[in-house]
Ligand SMILES: Nc1ncnc2c1ncn2[C@@H]1O[C@H](COP(=O)(O)OP(=O)(O)OP(=O)(O)O)[C@@H](O)[C@H]1O
């Protein structure tokens with residue numbers, strides 16, 4: 169760093185402290201040898217990491233979370249990409265209203281959405297828990313997909329599509345051979361954002377998880393209600409490391425700037 | 430090679446009527462330009478021809494065949510955009526090959542024809558470069574090659590050179606003209622650059638606010654504008670309200686409101702209604718105050734002077750209003766000097782003033 173403003177440096181240090189401080193405490197506690205969360209740890213051990221695997225519910229719910237996140241994200245893209253395309257390319261009347269509707273799940277509190285879905289699909293409609301969860305997660309990540317895809321479509325010039333059409337390519341095929349390859353980065357970014365959002369969701373899932381079917385965050389929540397040992401801290405460390413590894417891999421293969429483009 | 434005909438085209442965006450009863454004919458193998466100010470409907474006309482915009486009424490015909498409702502991908506027209514509109518994810522070769530592949534042309538033939546075309550536009554060396562990494566001039570060549578390689582029935586250009594610098598613009602327009610003549614393609618070319626337009630077109634269409642003011646050879650538009658709008662557009666800056674007073678010495682005799690007499694050549698027909706005389710700034714002779722009583726003499730005083738690089742331009746105050754006159758480098762006049770202007774009879778163009 170060049171010779172900087174000391175006040176600014178202090179400010180940045182403070183921000184980092186508040187952002188990373190809690191993470192540091194959790195990470196340290198994860199390696200503790202005692203039977204409850206403590207900081208600084210009085211002894212060191214890896215036994216709480218081993219305990220993650222001993223509690224079979226963690227692995228089971230992790231698989232459910234993964235399935236829901238992958239399927240929900242995929243569905244949100246299948247719905248979101250054409251929706252974003254239609255919104256950006258046609259002068260449909262009431263476009264503003266449509267845009268608002270697509271983004272509304274962000275505005276409606278997750279708790280309300282979760283409760284309504286439970287009431288109408290699961291209780292009244294008799295839709296099984298897993299499917300209801302999937303619908304819920306598709307709905308909460310859909311706005312993210314539409315937003316991200318829309319902004320990458322906004323940077324894609326309509327004249328390029330017209331060029332393809334004038335060269336003999338039908339409009340529908342133009343979407344696949346010209347538009348999609350050029351918004352790949354947006355689709356990828358939308359996928360990651362939606363996936364992470366789904367994996368982390370609590371407010372909607374908390375209503376929809378039922379007997380035998382739960383997601384990892386809900387399982388973690390119920391675990392800390394009953395146990396005070398550092399297993400959760402260890403699990404958090406594993407999740408953070410996985411995400412970081414994932415990002416590292418993307419950075420190496422595609423470059424993070426790939427998403428900022 | 431085909432002839433393009435537009436018959437009474439009306440087109441609008443929403444409730445906003447842009448083109449009104451537009452008629453236009455581009456003859457077989459001709460290079461016709463649409464010239465007009467920003468927003469007059471040039472691009473709109475091109476979009477109707479290409480099929481990207483559905484006309485409210487009227488017809489688009491190619492060689493007598495009705496194209497009005499034919500989808501744009503089945504028209505077989507080449508379209509060159511101002512922004513080039515290359516496919517960013519493809520390299521130069523694949524960009525040019527795109528149209529042929531849509532037509533399911535055999536692999537070997539695609540290769541042969543694309544390479545041939547890249548040779549023609551001088552891009553053979555850049556064959557494998559990603560289109561994003563090209564300069565503006567190179568991009569426009571790719572766009573041109575991409576449109577030409579499909580052997581289009583009609584070639585449409587929308588201000589293809591306006592993103593290039595002045596030197597390259599001149600070079601590219603010569604190239605466009607050369608290729609158009611080499612392939613004998615009927616061409617409709619949109620621009621708002623007069624010089625560009627006059628230099629490469631067989632015929633020019635001057636548009637104003639969605640209607641065609643004049644359709645003629647460039648030389649005629651330049652020397653014989655058909656309306657005050659066209660006259661202003663091609664550089665006539667001085668206009669006089671005139672009355673016709675018959676013929677003598679084989680010339681039209683005209684008189685302005687203040688009694689100043691003018692003459693004009695008899696090859697011009699006198700339009701009905703009010704009469705307007707138009708003169709270019711460089712056509713008026715500027716001299717020290719000295720009256721001889723001949724027709725076309727106007728007394729004035731210099732109100733303003735600007736340096737044009739080659740000579741000066743003066744705003745001269747006269748009884749007929751402020752006139753714009755170009756003068757020589759030697760012995761420039763100063764602000765306040767009294768002068769005499771002479772309008773030569775053969776430089777006066779007579780127009781009807783609607
Ligand atoms: N997509 C659109 N929606 C609504 N109005 C439009 C649209 N495109 C153009 N217009 C309007 O139509 C009129 C003609 O536009 P057009 O693009 O044909 O002008 P132009 O002659 O090509 O001008 P320029 O030289 O600036 O390109 C303008 O007033 C413009 O505002």
Ligand SMILES: [Mg+2]
Nearest residue numbers: 471472473587
């Ligand atoms: Mg235009």
